[in-house]
Amino acid sequence: EPVEAKVFKWRFQTHWPAASASYAPFKKFMEGEVKALTDGQLVIEVHPAGTFVPTKDLFDAWANNTLQGGTGSTYWISHVPLTAVAGQCPLGFRELWEAEYFHFHIGFEEALRKEHLGKGIVYWTEKIFPTAMVSKKPVKTLADLKGLKVRSSGKIADMLKMVGVSSVLVPGEEIYTALSTGVIDAAHWGAAAGALTMKLCEPAKYYIQPNLAYSATDLVMISKKAWDELPADLQKIVYLAFKERCWRRSNEYIQEEVRALETMKKKFGVQVSWLDKEAQKALQLAAIKIWDETATLSPTNAEWIGKMKEFLKELGYID
Amino acid sequence: MKIILEVIDSISDWTGKIFSFLIVIITGVILFEIIARYIFGKPTTWAFEISLALYGIYVALLGAYTLVTGGHVNVDILYARFSPRTKAGVSLFSWSIFFLWCGALVWTGWIRGWESLMIRESESTAFGCPIYPVKLSLAVGGFMLFLQGLAGYIRNAYTFMTGKKID
Amino acid sequence: MIETTLLVTLILFGCLFLYLALGLPLAFVLGGVGMIGCLILWGPSGFMIASSQGYAAMGKFTLISIPLFVLMAMLLERSGVAEDLYTMMHNWLGPLGGGLAIGTVIICTIFAAMSGISGAATVSMGIIAMPQMLRRKYEKKIVMGSVSAGGALGILIPPSVIFILYGTLTGVSIGGLFMGGILPGLVLSGLFISYIGIRCWRNPQLGPPLPVEERANWQEKISSLKAVALPMFIIILVLGGIYLGVCTPSEAAALGVLGAVISAAVYRKLTWELLKESVFRTARLSGMIIWILIGAYCFTAIYQASGAGDVLTRLMMGIPGGRYIILATMQFTFFVLGCILDPAGIIMICTPAFLPIVQALGFDPLWFGVLFCVNMEMAYLTPPFGFNLFYMKAVAPEGTTMSEIYRSITPFVVLQAIGLVIVILFPDLALWIPSRMIK
Ligand code: NA
Ligand code: NA
Numbered sequence: 001e002p003v004e005a006k007v008f009k010w011r012f013q014t015h016w017p018a019a020s021a022s023y024a025p026f027k028k029f030m031e032g033e034v035k036a037l038t039d040g041q042l043v044i045e046v047h048p049a050g051t052f053v054p055t056k057d058l059f060d061a062w063a064n065n066t067l068q069g070g071t072g073s074t075y076w077i078s079h080v081p082l083t084a085v086a087g088q089c090p091l092g093f094r095e096l097w098e099a100e101y102f103h104f105h106i107g108f109e110e111a112l113r114k115e116h117l118g119k120g121i122v123y124w125t126e127k128i129f130p131t132a133m134v135s136k137k138p139v140k141t142l143a144d145l146k147g148l149k150v151r152s153s154g155k156i157a158d159m160l161k162m163v164g165v166s167s168v169l170v171p172g173e174e175i176y177t178a179l180s181t182g183v184i185d186a187a188h189w190g191a192a193a194g195a196l197t198m199k200l201c202e203p204a205k206y207y208i209q210p211n212l213a214y215s216a217t218d219l220v221m222i223s224k225k226a227w228d229e230l231p232a233d234l235q236k237i238v239y240l241a242f243k244e245r246c247w248r249r250s251n252e253y254i255q256e257e258v259r260a261l262e263t264m265k266k267k268f269g270v271q272v273s274w275l276d277k278e279a280q281k282a283l284q285l286a287a288i289k290i291w292d293e294t295a296t297l298s299p300t301n302a303e304w305i306g307k308m309k310e311f312l313k314e315l316g317y318i319d
Numbered sequence: 320m321k322i323i324l325e326v327i328d329s330i331s332d333w334t335g336k337i338f339s340f341l342i343v344i345i346t347g348v349i350l351f352e353i354i355a356r357y358i359f360g361k362p363t364t365w366a367f368e369i370s371l372a373l374y375g376i377y378v379a380l381l382g383a384y385t386l387v388t389g390g391h392v393n394v395d396i397l398y399a400r401f402s403p404r405t406k407a408g409v410s411l412f413s414w415s416i417f418f419l420w421c422g423a424l425v426w427t428g429w430i431r432g433w434e435s436l437m438i439r440e441s442e443s444t445a446f447g448c449p450i451y452p453v454k455l456s457l458a459v460g461g462f463m464l465f466l467q468g469l470a471g472y473i474r475n476a477y478t479f480m481t482g483k484k485i486d
Numbered sequence: 487m488i489e490t491t492l493l494v495t496l497i498l499f500g501c502l503f504l505y506l507a508l509g510l511p512l513a514f515v516l517g518g519v520g521m522i523g524c525l526i527l528w529g530p531s532g533f534m535i536a537s538s539q540g541y542a543a544m545g546k547f548t549l550i551s552i553p554l555f556v557l558m559a560m561l562l563e564r565s566g567v568a569e570d571l572y573t574m575m576h577n578w579l580g581p582l583g584g585g586l587a588i589g590t591v592i593i594c595t596i597f598a599a600m601s602g603i604s605g606a607a608t609v610s611m612g613i614i615a616m617p618q619m620l621r622r623k624y625e626k627k628i629v630m631g632s633v634s635a636g637g638a639l640g641i642l643i644p645p646s647v648i649f650i651l652y653g654t655l656t657g658v659s660i661g662g663l664f665m666g667g668i669l670p671g672l673v674l675s676g677l678f679i680s681y682i683g684i685r686c687w688r689n690p691q692l693g694p695p696l697p698v699e700e701r702a703n704w705q706e707k708i709s710s711l712k713a714v715a716l717p718m719f720i721i722i723l724v725l726g727g728i729y730l731g732v733c734t735p736s737e738a739a740a741l742g743v744l745g746a747v748i749s750a751a752v753y754r755k756l757t758w759e760l761l762k763e764s765v766f767r768t769a770r771l772s773g774m775i776i777w778i779l780i781g782a783y784c785f786t787a788i789y790q791a792s793g794a795g796d797v798l799t800r801l802m803m804g805i806p807g808g809r810y811i812i813l814a815t816m817q818f819t820f821f822v823l824g825c826i827l828d829p830a831g832i833i834m835i836c837t838p839a840f841l842p843i844v845q846a847l848g849f850d851p852l853w854f855g856v857l858f859c860v861n862m863e864m865a866y867l868t869p870p871f872g873f874n875l876f877y878m879k880a881v882a883p884e885g886t887t888m889s890e891i892y893r894s895i896t897p898f899v900v901l902q903a904i905g906l907v908i909v910i911l912f913p914d915l916a917l918w919i920p921s922r923m924i925k
Contacts, residue, residue, distance in 0.1 A: 047791070171736070340765055345553075379544060382773060416521065427534045
């Protein structure tokens with residue numbers, strides 16, 4: 001009689017709330033597809049943000065195997081400086097395929113995986129997606145950007161400040177109120193889909209283009225301790241399944257963005273407002289300064305910023 | 320013994336009193352941000368993060384002060400009817416879960432605070448406010464709370480055994 | 487699965503009641519029982535939750551307004567501003583029994599528009615209003631009840647962090663929820679006022695009117711009006727700060743402190759002694775509130791981890807009967823959970839389970855969100871874990887027992903339940919203003 005295969009039970013926590021558009025597909029994949037692919041040997045239970053630990057603490061929870069896995073964003077730059085290249089380089093790629101090429105063909109994802117392994121975590125990219133701003137007034141020129149009060153974060157905030165934007169920090173719970181009352185003029189929370197979930201399009205009727213970033217800042221992470229307990233065949237299945245999902249999910253997400261923008265236009269009367277050439281150029285120069293700062297964080301960072309610039313030159317985006 | 324207990328009391332009391340003034344600084348920082356943003360149109364990068372970090376430290380270090388001044392409220396419906404000795408005995412039982420929780424808080428808080436200090440952990444924001452002082456303050460504040468709870472526990476044990484207060 | 491969850495639920499709630507009854511402070515009951523649950527579910531590897539939830543409470547910017555509003559209240563009380571305000575109210579409302587308690591509910595309603603959370607108002611109004619009413623021989627129960635109930639209005643009248651949480655979890659318009667909360671908030675406030683008025687009219691001992699010989703003439707009344715100036719100045723400062731886009735609701739509390747400092751200076755009471763005493767007492771009260779939250783976050787995290795949400799979904803699916811029976815069952819579930827958990831925790835556990843059902847039954851999710859918040863007004867008051875009960879005990883006069891507080895809030899919980907039924911029967915109370923605002 002064949003030996004009953006051991007069943008592994010894992011607990012995941014995401015950095016998305018249950019209502020986020022990303023949550024349900026992730027839960028479905030982890031609890032359904034992974035179970036099927038492993039013939040029921042890997043049973044994963046997915047919980048939304050804040051269920052066990054606050055999002056900022058997820059890294060520690062994975063490293064200690066309190067939670068076996070989940071999703072995060074590039075919050076842990078102090079732990080893994082290389083994530084700054086993924087998450088803190090605004091205005092790099094303009095299309096999904098470009099970012100995918102950089103991650104999967106030039107080998108950036110593999111480099112990130114190596115860095116995370118050293119911290120007790122196994123790493124995958126969850127999806128690559130755009131970031132864009134919504135605003136209460138149209139923003140077209142450099143003059144419009146000057147003095148604009150934007151709820152921003154990370155290096156996008158630094159970049160915006162270099163062209164005269166006032167970057168304001170407001171807690172997530174109060175962005176909506178702050179936009180409504182006019183404490184801030186604009187904010188970014190993902191791109192169209194994020195703004196729609198957070199209802200930012202109720203007070204802010206302008207969707208500002210081009211995108212501020214196109215980056216891989218949603219990540220899947222698994223505790224290395226949990227990973228090491230899996231037999232090699234299961235590891236192989238999970239590794240490939242997670243990798244394949246990133247392509248699928250990123251692609252799907254772009255379509256969701258298109259639909260979200262349509263909804264914002266039709267239901268909320270949102271208009272798209274494009275920055276002019278001069279404003280785009282100024283932002284691009286600011287962004288390059290930010291990349292160069294990111295390069296100074298570690299030798300590996302410098303190496304990958306170099307590769308990114310080389311690729312962007314090839315694409316004709318920078319000189 | 321009595322002297323050790325009194326030293327613990329006065330440590331909780333004095334740290335609480337000193338750090339309670341952080342609220343004045345927090346008020347000042349937030350007002351500065353409001354003025355800078357609304358009147359001068361130049362929001363700061365630091366005010367939000369600094370005020371939040373100070374608030375975190377303020378809260379963490381107040382646990383023991385609140386305890387030593389009898390500020391942590393309870394339900395007294397049954398408890399108030401017990402004799403002093405029964406009260407002490409009941410407390411010896413009920414406070415054991417305080418040590419379970421506070422111990423977990425100090426133990427994990429200390430490990431994580433120390434790791435955070437070692438890598439000089441900071442926010443991934445423009446200002447990059449250091450996170451480790453806040454994390455360490457929870458370990459320190461939790462430890463002080465633990466000590467203050469222990470002092471109370473020793474007092475209760477004495478009362479339970481002798482029927483008298485330590486004096 | 488259901489069996490394990492129910493068993494864990496029973497153990498956890500049993501422990502909560504046991505340790506609370508044994509007189510352990512609330513903060514430690516919540517944290518300690520959370521750790522017991524943690525040991526059952528995960529073993530020691532879950533201990534990290536204790537520090538994690540500590541960081542969570544230390545890192546929430548919206549909670550900054552708690553110590554700030556408490557400090558504001560301390561300064562107003564110690565500088566004599568509160569005293570003059572209540573003397574003025576007493577002069578004007580002299581012949582009206584319960585007038586000061588009615589005035590207090592009105593101030594609480596205004597306070598609710600100044601803050602997105604509930605705890606700040608209860609503690610602050612407890613500090614400002616309670617000593618004034620007690621000194622004028624108001625009955626303690628009606629004083630404590632009106633402050634506890636009025637203080638809870640903060641999450642129903644906009645701005646409200648609970649509405650924002652509900653909106654982001656369900657996709658319902660946050661602006662719509664804000665607008666939807668206004669009339670139900672005023673209905674509750676009106677119910678409290680009517681209740682106080684009727685009770686004190688029938689039994690003047692509860693809120694004694696000013697004796698005829700002490701009643702002020704018009705000249706005195708007019709001159710006492712200047713006592714309103716400073717409180718009005720603070721209200722305008724804070725409300726103006728929020729609604730003119732000067733600052734966020736959390737930041738606005740700092741304007742409240744500024745206003746209180748200016749007021750104390752106008753009264754020539756701004757001394758080192760006053761500042762020091764206010765700061766110390768603020769620390770003690772804030773320490774109490776936030777450490778309760780640290781414990782509560784810990785407990786809620788563990789309870790969520792036990793799979794309570796899934797069990798609720800399955801239980802709700804199985805309810806027989808019409809849509810209003812299901813709605814009533816949901817409201818009852820909120821009420822029961824409200825006795826034990828805080829509103830944010832209940833939203834996290836229940837919305838994923840309830841909302842699809844609510845929508846399938848054809849109910850308006852905005853209306854449901856408002857009903858939830860009206861229901862949560864009760865959660866702040868219902869024993870054993872109504873936060874306002876504990877906040878009240880911390881600011882009540884020496885020697886006040888918990889059973890007195892329980893008795894003081896009972897009629898107000900009944901009024902809140904009546905308010906809930908009114909909003910269920912007349913959905914337009916929640917939906918009319920939003921329907922005007924959103925085309
Ligand atoms: Na409010
Ligand atoms: Na309650």
